[in-house]
Amino acid sequence: MCAAMTNVASASAEPPPVSPQAQAAGLVDVRSVVPDARIDLRYATADNFVGVQLYPADARCLVHESMADGLATAANQLRAQGKQLVFWDCYRPHEVQVRMFQEVPNPNWVARPSDYARSHEAGRSVDVTVADGHYGWLLDMGTGFDDFTPKSLAYATDGVTAEQQANRALLRTAMEAGGLTVYPGEWWHFDGPGAKDPRPILDVPVN
Numbered sequence: 001m002c003a004a005m006t007n008v009a010s011a012s013a014e015p016p017p018v019s020p021q022a023q024a025a026g027l028v029d030v031r032s033v034v035p036d037a038r039i040d041l042r043y044a045t046a047d048n049f050v051g052v053q054l055y056p057a058d059a060r061c062l063v064h065e066s067m068a069d070g071l072a073t074a075a076n077q078l079r080a081q082g083k084q085l086v087f088w089d090c091y092r093p094h095e096v097q098v099r100m101f102q103e104v105p106n107p108n109w110v111a112r113p114s115d116y117a118r119s120h121e122a123g124r125s126v127d128v129t130v131a132d133g134h135y136g137w138l139l140d141m142g143t144g145f146d147d148f149t150p151k152s153l154a155y156a157t158d159g160v161t162a163e164q165q166a167n168r169a170l171l172r173t174a175m176e177a178g179g180l181t182v183y184p185g186e187w188w189h190f191d192g193p194g195a196k197d198p199r200p201i202l203d204v205p206v207n
């Protein structure tokens with residue numbers, strides 16, 4: 001099937017319902033909130049820092065419903081500027097978090113797995129960037145996703161050009177308009193309301 005046709009179809013169609021377990025946990029498919037969201041889940045491919053596929057290929061971007069309004073606001077603000085929100089990671093199952101920490105056992109870069117769900121494990125954080133809405137290219141943020149160097153710090157200036165800093169600020173401003181706050185350690189990571197609060201471990205299908 002033609003990939004372009006698939007994209008057109010999925011951009012306009014309502015996503016299928018999430019699993020009963022995800023629904024019970026208050027998770028929604030981000031495309032039901034941001035219909036033109038570009039979903040590029042790196043952990044559903046081998047193109048990530050672990051180098052292996054950690055999610056099923058049909059993984060979806062699931063977020064807790066408490067992030068829905070904020071993400072819609074952020075996407076609206078970007079859309080008004082001809083930009084599109086791109087999602088690299090959303091809800092992340094606990095077992096995947098454990099595997100990541102085994103690969104990068106540095107709590108500054110990968111949250112240490114605990115007996116509670118927070119952040120991505122609770123569906124209350126997202127990793128995002130911005131694309132040009134017309135041409136589709138990603139804005140130059142100075143690093144790629146999961147670049148474990150000081151240039152990834154949200155407010156880094158060393159080795160980050162003025163344009164790259166401005167692009168990061170554009171993303172932050174839109175997300176902050178939706179009440180979503182950047183993690184100072186990673187320009188792409190944003191927390192929704194209550195993301196840091198400990199909650200029971202959540203283990204629901206990511207597809």
Ligand SMILES: [Zn+2]
Binds near residue numbers: 089188189
């Ligand atoms: Zn993140």
